[in-house]
Amino acid sequence: MAVFTELSFNEVAAFFRGLGLGAPRSVRGVTSGIENTNYFVDTDGESYVLTMFERLTFEQLPFYLHFMKHLAARNMPVPDPVADAHGVILHPLRERPAVVVNRLPGASEAEPAAAHCSSVGECLARLHLAGSDYPRQQANPRGLQWWNEVVSVLGRCVSARQRLLLSTELSFQNELALSSDYRQLPKGPIHADLFRDNVLFERERLSGVIDFYFAGCDTLLFDIAVCLNDWCVDGLTRRHNVERAAAFLGAYESARPLTSSEHKLLPAMQRAAAFRFWLSRLWDVHLPRQAALLKPHDPSHFERILLMLRGEFALS
Template sequence: MAVFTEVSFEEAAAFVSTLDVGQLTALRGIGAGIENTNYFVSTTQGEWVLTLFERLTYEQLPFYLHLMRHLAQRGIPVPEPRSDDNDQILHQLNGKPAALVNKLPGGHQLAPDLHHCEQVGEMLARMHLAGADFPLAQPNLRGLPWWQETVPVVLPFLTDDQKALITEELAFQTELAASAAHAGLPRGPVHADLFRDNVMFEGLPGRERLTGFFDFYFAGVDTYLFDIAVCLNDWCLDLDSGRGVDERAVAFVAAYERVRPLSSTERRLMPAMLRAGALRFWVSRLWDLHLPRDASMLKPHDPTHFERVLRARIATPWHPQGQRDE
């Protein structure tokens, strides 16, 4: 989230007037994130988030917006897009595709403990099951083909050691994706970016309750295992070293499996998929840092974080059941 396209109060007021959410009372740009233009919107009927999509096209966006509506209608706490009188949830503002969704209550938990990880694991499994019958299909646009396209673009910015690491890992993931085992992994709509800052909690410290997942604009059809790996690489991580925290990971996976048990192949490929999750975000952060776009309040993330995570995953393959290869 950032501000690439400026929206005035008058423009936002005219926009929300078509969506039956009351009159606009406040508009504030959101500086976090790097993909879309986002504003907090206050009206006489509640709190909302306005998004103008900077990269996704009109053809791609129905997948994301209708997935959110599908999940919300099945009891998953996610923002639900607001429709106009014609039941359209994809709109236009200042020449850009736009959507208005309800703002989830609560705040981020940036220092998660076991009970946070358990709740995220359980809700992720519920989300996977709830999305299994979603009728639309769109690939994960930041999946392997995007890695293969983007790695050559960022290579000139890397040291020789980094170049060797990223090209060797891309070759490993390409071979894995072509395997029969990978082809047999359960799959469906996944969030693919469920970091700590995309989940909300509320309540007293130590007793917080998960109130929702948001920012589905990297979602796509991929393996459920990839979604799990992305979560484990953030929620169950020692941020300084990049090593996994077994206690949190065991709690996360156990909670997930109480809702949707993992297959034997998913368990076996978990260490490799954790590497895939680290590679994906190392590549995207390198791209955002070295090939930035102009935006108000744009703050690229540090790519070296996921370089450390990838090196840790390769050096010590991680099994979320608490067992490590020696």
């Protein structure tokens, strides 16, 4: 979340009237995240999140929004987009697409314990199962095709050592995608960005999964790898925490056991997940967009994790 477009209180109030919602009591911008403009909006009866999409188009957004509604209808703890009297959930605001969803209770957990990781693993497996009959199709927008498009651009912005790492890892991932084991991996709609700040807890109870705007159809294992690289990595050492990883995977497999190909390719897919977020963070640092409130993430974090997963020396 971020604020690229500043809205007045009156603009938000008019948008809420159009949806038949109550009059706002408070409106405040949200600084976390880097893709969309977000505001927390409280009315007398409910709390909402208003999102204006700075990058995604009216044509792209139905996949994400209807995926959320699909999951919400199956009792998953996800935001449910608000429809107007005609059943429409996506509307123009300042010539951009905008949506309002209910704000889920709880807060993110910056220092998760094994119990938190277990809850996330179980929830992710249920999300994959609940999404298995979602009918819409859209490729992972930050998947292999995007990696191949941006590596040459980023290579002009980084050191020679980093260019070599970009090139060799991209070659590895391209070869992996052509392998028979990779083609056997179960696929479906995935969250693709299930970091600590996108999961909410009330104490140790998982109360919400948010921010589906990088979702797409890909291997389910990629979703698992993204989680392992964030939830089960110690912040200072960048080393995987064995207890948390075991808790996450054990809970996931209690709901959806992994296939033999998934077990075999999990280390390679963790490299893929680290590579994807190193690329996107490099992009945000070297080719930034303007925002009123924006805090780009440090790309070196995932560079270190990638080096660790490759068995190479991770920079201190």
